[in-house]
Amino acid sequence: MNAGTATIVLKNPDALRLVASAGRISTTGGTALEVLEKSDGGEKDLRLVGKVLSSGHHSVLEHHTLSIAFDNVSVLVEQFAIEFRLASFTVKSRRYVDFSGAGYVVPDGAPEGFSSRMEALFALYGRLLALGVPREDARFVLPYCFRSNFYMTLDAREFIHFVRAMLYGRGARCSEIRELGASLKAQFDRLYPGVLTPPDATEALAPVPQAFEEGTPVSGSARLVSGADASALLDAARRFSRREMDAQALLTDARAREMELVNYVFHVQNVSLSCVTHFARHRMQSPLFMPTLDALARGNYVLPETVAAIPEARAAYESAFREQTAFTREMLRRGLKTQDAAYCALSGHTADMLFSMNARELLHFFQLRTCERAQWEIRAVARQMLALLRARDGELFDLCGPSCLVTGRCPEGRLSCGHPHKRGEMRS
Numbered sequence: 001m002n003a004g005t006a007t008i009v010l011k012n013p014d015a016l017r018l019v020a021s022a023g024r025i026s027t028t029g030g031t032a033l034e035v036l037e038k039s040d041g042g043e044k045d046l047r048l049v050g051k052v053l054s055s056g057h058h059s060v061l062e063h064h065t066l067s068i069a070f071d072n073v074s075v076l077v078e079q080f081a082i083e084f085r086l087a088s089f090t091v092k093s094r095r096y097v098d099f100s101g102a103g104y105v106v107p108d109g110a111p112e113g114f115s116s117r118m119e120a121l122f123a124l125y126g127r128l129l130a131l132g133v134p135r136e137d138a139r140f141v142l143p144y145c146f147r148s149n150f151y152m153t154l155d156a157r158e159f160i161h162f163v164r165a166m167l168y169g170r171g172a173r174c175s176e177i178r179e180l181g182a183s184l185k186a187q188f189d190r191l192y193p194g195v196l197t198p199p200d201a202t203e204a205l206a207p208v209p210q211a212f213e214e215g216t217p218v219s220g221s222a223r224l225v226s227g228a229d230a231s232a233l234l235d236a237a238r239r240f241s242r243r244e245m246d247a248q249a250l251l252t253d254a255r256a257r258e259m260e261l262v263n264y265v266f267h268v269q270n271v272s273l274s275c276v277t278h279f280a281r282h283r284m285q286s287p288l289f290m291p292t293l294d295a296l297a298r299g300n301y302v303l304p305e306t307v308a309a310i311p312e313a314r315a316a317y318e319s320a321f322r323e324q325t326a327f328t329r330e331m332l333r334r335g336l337k338t339q340d341a342a343y344c345a346l347s348g349h350t351a352d353m354l355f356s357m358n359a360r361e362l363l364h365f366f367q368l369r370t371c372e373r374a375q376w377e378i379r380a381v382a383r384q385m386l387a388l389l390r391a392r393d394g395e396l397f398d399l400c401g402p403s404c405l406v407t408g409r410c411p412e413g414r415l416s417c418g419h420p421h422k423r424g425e426m427r428s
Contacts, residue, residue, distance in 0.1 A: 003105050004072030004147065006180040008187045013041065015064040016191070019156075020045035022060040023052035046193070053195060061156040064191075068152045068184070074105040076342055077180065078148040079273070079292060080171055082280045084162050087154035089281065094274065094347070095136040095375060100126050104145040107343055108175055111334035117327050118143055121346070124320055131313045136375060137304035140272060140348025141320050144292060159188065160196050169203040173339045208293065208338050214325040215299025217318070218350055220271040220377060222384040227264040230359065230393040237261050247396050251363060251406055259360035262396075264389065266357070268381055270350040272302045275377045279353060282365055287355035293338075296345035299325050302377060321346060362389070363400055371402040372417035 017039040025035045039045050052060055070077060082089055104118045121143050128138035154162065165171050166181025188196050237258035238244045250256050268279070273295055280287065301321045307313045328344045357365065362385075368374060369382035389397040404410045404420035 003074070003176040003179060004070065004077075004149075006073065006184050007069050007071065008066055008184065009069045010065070010067035010153075011187075011191060012064070013191065016041045016045050016049070018063045019060050020048050022063050023048050023057070049192065050195065058157050061160070061195075062158075064156040066154060066156060066159050066188075068154075070148070070150050070152065070180075072103070072147045072149060073180065074145050074176060074343065075142075075148040075347075076105075076144050076174065076292060077177055078150055079144075079277065079280075080166075080174075080177055081150075081152055081162070082277060083287070083289060084154070084158065084165075085283045085285070085287075086158040087152055087162070089150055089152050091150040091277075092148065094139040094142070098129070098135060099139065099142060099146060100129070102142075103147045104143065105147065105176060105343065106145070107337070107340040109335065109337065110340070111331055111336055113334075114331060114336070118145060121320065122146075124316060127316065128307070128313055131310050133304070133306050133310065133313055137306045139274060140302060140304065140346065141317060142347045143324075143343065144273070144345040144347065145343035156188075156192070159184075163188065163196060164199045165203070168198055170205055173205070173208075174342070175340075206291065206294075209297035210338070212297045212325055212328050212332075212341070213299040214322055215301055215349075217303035218270040218300045219302070220275065220350070220381045221269050222381050222388065223267045223269070224385075224388040224392065225265040225267050225354070227389075227392060228262050230262045230396050233262050234258055234396065248399050251396075251399050256360050256363075259363065260358045262359040263356050264359070264362065266353075266355060266385060268353045268355075268385075270300060270302075270352065271377060271381060272348050272350055273345060274347045275302075275375070275381075276351050276353065278369070278375060278378045279355070282357070282361065284361040284364075285355050285357045287353055289353055290351040291342070292345050292349075292351070293342040295349045295351040296324075296328065296341060298350070300350045301346065301348045302350060304376070321348070359396065362397075363406070366400045367403045367406055371404075371412070372419065373412050 017036060020039040021036045024038065025032065028035050049060065070081070078091060100122065106115060121141055124141050125138050128141065129135065163181050163184050166177050167185065171177040171181060185196050241258060243258070245253065250258065273292060276289060280289070299321070303317070307317045324344060324346055328341050331344065332338060332341060366382060366386055369378050370386060374382070386397060386400060400406065402421055410416045410420060
């Protein structure tokens with residue numbers, strides 16, 4: 001496996017003093033600073049932390065923040081990592097950066113012909129760019145073994161959860177993720193020896209698909225599965241908080257906590273794997289994602305208008321998805337591990353999601369994703385979602401939309417579309 005690396009680049013060894021102090025403060029007299037002075041970050045503190053953790057008080061680890069640099073890993077690793085919602089991410093954009101020279105990861109035991117096919121897909125990416133297809137649409141032919149670079153920041157408690165999933169959970173199916181997890185565990189062990197242990201409970205894993213179909217072009221769609229009675233809940237919340245403002249004032253309030261009591265569940269279907277990453281970056285939600293391997297097995301894919309408008313580009317693009325199904329079958333026949341077939345997925349293969357968001361997060365989601373500057377695919381689905389909510393709870397959601405509609409201001413600066421939305425208007 002010619003995989004990249006995962007390196008803890010910010011680990012602050014002095015944080016052990018704070019973690020140990022957090023373990024002491026509930027049972028020790030004195031001020032917060034006086035308790036901190038009793039910690040020296042040495043063996044005594046380590047023993048105390050171990051004792052506190054063994055008692056089940058893991059929250060003390062949340063005072064230690066770690067930052068990881070993922071360097072030249074596959075985008076499959078990125079897709080796995082960004083599902084962890086108690087973390088912060090910054091990822092190199094495929095909408096704006098040319099990935100012609102990004103390179104790719106070859107899984108262990110990949111049969112002969114794997115690399116030549118990946119080279120052909122990168123060549124097609126370059127060909128689409130030369131034909132005038134924008135980067136954000138040409139990227140859909142990039143295979144899921146192409147290299148990604150990103151940063152991840154999380155506290156030590158979530159770090160343990162993350163690495164356990166890499167080593168013992170769903171991530172362990174992929175040798176690249178498992179090896180990166182082993183590297184991160186070794187680095188963490190130098191900070192907290194013996195703390196990162198196997199989990200008490202095992203993770204039930206979905207079965208791996210056995211059949212890989214040739215799909216067709218599809219468009220994303222959204223369905224509202226369930227939702228609360230927004231009007232009644234908001235009325236009750238506003239009475240309780242004694243902030244009986246109208247819906248428009250609530251949308252622009254700096255602390256609209258009342259909206260967080262109103263939750264909706266959506267089923268989004270047939271959006272590209274690239275689009276899934278845009279959804280996943282919204283941290284305040286409870287999501288279930290279709291595995292990348294299942295998206296490949298189904299075979300459906302997006303067909304951007306910019307590609308469809310150029311006959312030569314469309315023919316080559318659609319051929320790539322048809323050929324990828326045949327290529328995957330051939331690789332499996334020749335010994336590629338089924339779980340490693342996920343590297344054969346293309347960024348334009350489509351997946352489904354089931355998730356819940358509260359009304360306050362939906363307000364934020366719509367401000368970003370219904371904007372003219374948003375990526376076209378997630379913008380179309382976001383507008384479907386907004387239309388469904390307006391039909392159900394118009395008193396609240398008629399006032400939602402891009403930032404220009406909600407606040408009267410555009411946050412895009414010189415990148416503004418120049419055509420702000422007006423109240424009661426939503427362009428398709």
